[in-house]
Amino acid sequence: MDRSSFEKPVTILTGLGTPSKIESGAEAYALLADWPAASRTAAHDIAAKACRAAMDGEIDAETARATFVAVSPRSRFFVRQAGGTIADWATRSPRVNAPA
Numbered sequence: 001m002d003r004s005s006f007e008k009p010v011t012i013l014t015g016l017g018t019p020s021k022i023e024s025g026a027e028a029y030a031l032l033a034d035w036p037a038a039s040r041t042a043a044h045d046i047a048a049k050a051c052r053a054a055m056d057g058e059i060d061a062e063t064a065r066a067t068f069v070a071v072s073p074r075s076r077f078f079v080r081q082a083g084g085t086i087a088d089w090a091t092r093s094p095r096v097n098a099p100a
Contacts, residue, residue, distance in 0.1 A: 004054040025054030
């Protein structure tokens with residue numbers, strides 16, 4: 001098992017609203033690393049560093065998960081709220097699609 005595995009996956013919407021499960025710091029880091037450089041913010045960089053640190057065993061995976069969830073709305077993908085449905089996502093976050 002990946003030591004950066006999250007206890008509970010983070011479900012995000014990307015592209016045209018396709019749900020994707022992010023199950024570890026490694027998967028979150030890969031998503032953040034692929035993000036266009038021009039669209040990155042300081043919060044994005046902090047989340048990427050946290051995910052990398054979880055992969056390296058330097059911090060707890062749940063700390064990286066919390067950081068990833070916190071930066072998600074700023075990075076233009078959506079994080080599913082506990083008990084939410086896809087219909088709820090549009091009302092809880094600004095509706096913006098992730099870059100292709």
